[in-house]
Amino acid sequence: MVRVGVIGVGYWGPNLVRNLAGTDGVELVAVADRDEKKTAAVVRRFPTIRPLVEGADIIADTSVDAVVIVTSAESHYAIARQALEAGKHVLVEKPLTLDPDEGARLVELAAKRKRTLMVGHTFEYNPAVRRLREITGREDFGKILYIYSTRVNLGIFRPGINAMWNLAPHDVSIVNYITGESPMAVRAVGESFIKPGIEDVVFLYFEYPSGVAAHVHVSWLDPSKVRRVTAVGEKKMAVYDDLDSEQRLKIYDRGLESTLFEEGGITDYQVKLRAGDILSPKIANTEPLRLECAHFIDCVR
């Protein structure tokens, strides 16, 4: 059994608690939150879990093998560092840290201590995203030309970090996962409309080594909720709409084909539209967090 403690059971933490409780080989030992009402709610549902207050209380427990950090982004670095220094395996919610140097330091520390350090990039465990990767990787999809992702809504405004740090880790992880690459160039532009210095809307542009271009639009100042990723290939196109429970993934057998022609000494391209079937494959209903927790425990083992 891997003995696990969860730090932070605000909005998202209880989902990790529920999934860890249902993961084979996990003994959920304790949860910690500075808000005792939050830990009390967890214990009502899982009476064998010990409620604690400070994350440090879980880290100090020598019987705990692994720590899951679900606190606000600003606190991830300090808590994760403390946990790794105490020899714990760590699963930390996205974003790993708000400073790339701090992220690199954690990776180094985990390697030195021979401990697992994993970031909760939930969408890598999402069956629709996994299917999207499989389909866009096939020869009949053609080379991926570009991908764009939209993650917007009205709220939830977070006072400490901007919309990019809060939302875009999902999109970046999805695009990296689909392409199997990391971007070599990144541009990001944002605007702060609600509170100075906190960008509510951010547009990001990525260039990948293979030539794939990606665009991400995140915002918590938008009239309606959109969670959509579009991938355009040389032969087919795909749309993953997380809010469409009936047809979460659609594959369009569509494209533009150009052929070079010469007539009367003039050379030009003739562009033909190809509009074929739209296919919506069946997507398994497995909860991504369940797969993520199982993967973490596997890595720890």
Ligand SMILES: NC(=O)c1ccc[n+]([C@@H]2O[C@H](COP(=O)([O-])OP(=O)(O)OC[C@H]3O[C@@H](n4cnc5c(N)ncnc54)[C@H](O)[C@@H]3O)[C@@H](O)[C@H]2O)c1
């Ligand atoms: N993967 C996803 O889809 C997803 C979804 C939502 C949130 N998140 C991530 O989860 C993390 C938490 O988000 P949230 O919305 O649950 O935030 P939240 O503010 O609702 O909850 C955080 C909790 O941590 C507690 N806390 C903070 N520091 C602590 C410490 N040192 N010791 C004990 N308790 C402490 C707070 O009291 C609070 O209850 C963030 O990193 C966020 O990005 C991920």
